[in-house]
Amino acid sequence: MDLHYTEEEMAVREEVRVFVRDNLPEDIRTKVMSHQRIEKSDYVRWHRILTAHGWGAPSWPKEWGGTGWNHVQRMLFEIEIYSAGAPRQLPFGLTMIGPVLMKYASEEMKARFLPRIPAVDDFWCQGYSEPGAGSDLASLKTKAVRVGDKYIVNGQKTWTTMGHHADWIFCLVRTNAEAKPQEGISMLLIPMTTPGVTVRPINTLDHGYEVNETWFENVEVPVENLVGEENKGWTYAKYLLGHERTAIAGIGHCHRELRHLKRYAAESKDGRGRRMIDNPRMRDKIAKVERDLAVLEMMVLRVATQSEGQPGPEASIIKIRGSELQQDIAMLQQEVAGPHSRPFDQAWLKKGATIPVAGPQWAAGGTATYLDMRKTSIYGGSTEVQKNIINKMIIGF
Known part of the structure; x- marks a missing residue:
């Protein structure tokens, strides 16, 4: 290339x-x-x-x-x-459900939903993971039973990112309990205001509130909110995950945080009073993540140009490397921040009215970012699952 x-x-x-x-x-x-x-x-x-x-x-x-x-x-x-x-x-509409609708939805469904996504006239969230079905989505148990012109949905989803803000959820449900696990799944679009939908917050390691449990109790969903065909949801789910995993690479995010890292290293001093950027070991670490980012960029472009808009199993490689790189950069930021990296203050994270601890302003929010980056190797399919996909679909073992 x-x-x-x-x-x-x-x-x-x-x-x-x-x-x-x-x-x-x-x-x-x-x-x-x-x-x-x-x-x-x-x-x-x-x-x-x-x-x-x-x-x-x-x-x-x-x-x-x-x-x-x-x-x-x-x-x-x-x-x-x-x-x-x-x-x-926001990826939920743009890079997740949007591409699925373009490829698999009816013309009526496309016209109904797609124009409202770019300006967030509809705020979307994802209903995939369940307490017993995270990376193993084929084990999901949320059930949808068709009764006349409606589906009756019962079950639970978890890790529903930004579900407390959402107007709609694209949801994987089991519509055929007798079929093989992957063959009995459908995808429904459900308004979050529908009676029987309950959203409960999950407080995360960084003391934030971004993810939720979502419960469905006799939720009535019109049949016209079925994406594509009944029991074909596994196909749509895999297509969506390919786009999600490519987006998780976070090229733009890595560029910004690498720039932060270099600035932090130029401002901070080690125990001997030297600038961190003048420490050869730190320079080597920064050079390594900069090199890794350049390699990841080329990998993303190669997969994107060869896949013709439909990412294949190579997206798993991108997902792993993007997750690792974001974590590596966040870890180096913490190393540069030194003693200022440990505490952080909720008032600062929300409003920034005051700097909560002695030291550089960026260190206060940097700890929360470091903690948040721990999850990148889990969401979108854990690193272990991605390695299994690579092993099976690319290496051929």
Whole structure:
């Protein structure tokens, strides 16, 4: 593959750089750069700014409001907006259910849901994992029984990220208990306001509230909210996971956090009073993650260009390396922060009114980021599951 960017690709990069500089609200930029918590309103506001400019769905085809950019242009877009301090674009609609609907949904369903995703007119969440079916989704037990023109849904989902904000959930349910596990699953789109849907918070290691338990008790869902065909949900689930795992690589996030890391290392001093960046061992560690990021970029581009929009088992390699790299960078940030890395303050993470501990401002939120990054090797399918996929589908053992 050609590793040089074309003039057209570089033009997109410069256009994005200028746009973000001039249009990203400063209060959102400050939160992101300070590792503070981003609110729902911040995400929605930024999505709508991008959508008004025609960039609300950078990976989508033009017919559904996308940009028509190639894979390289989309990656450069991601790098530039993240590096400038923009929050991530919410993946649940854009890179999860959106591509599934484009490929498998009826024209009526596409027209109903797709136009509302880029500007977050509908906020989506994912209903995959269950207490006994995390990475082993084929073991899911949430049941949907068809009664006339409705499905009656009963069961529980867990780790429902941002479910407390969501308007809709795309949900895997078992519609045939007699079939083989993978063959009896369907995908339903369920309004979160439907009677019988209950969302309960799960407090995470960083004292945050981002994930939830979601309960379904005799929830009535119209048959027209079935995606594609009944009992074909496993096919749709795998297609969605391929897109999710590629997105988990977090190229833009890594670029921004690597830039933070270099700045932190230039500002912080070790026990001898030397700048951390002047320590040869620290320079070696930073050089390693910078090298790994360059390799990951090339890997993402290679898989994207060869898959023609439908990521295969190679997405598992990207998922593993992206997860590891995000964790490596966060760990190095903690190492550079030294004694300032341990404590963090909830008031700071939410509002940033005061710096809670002595030391650099970035260290306060950095600990929460480090803790949050621990989960990247689990969600979207654990690292162990990804290695099994690679072993079976690529190596052939």
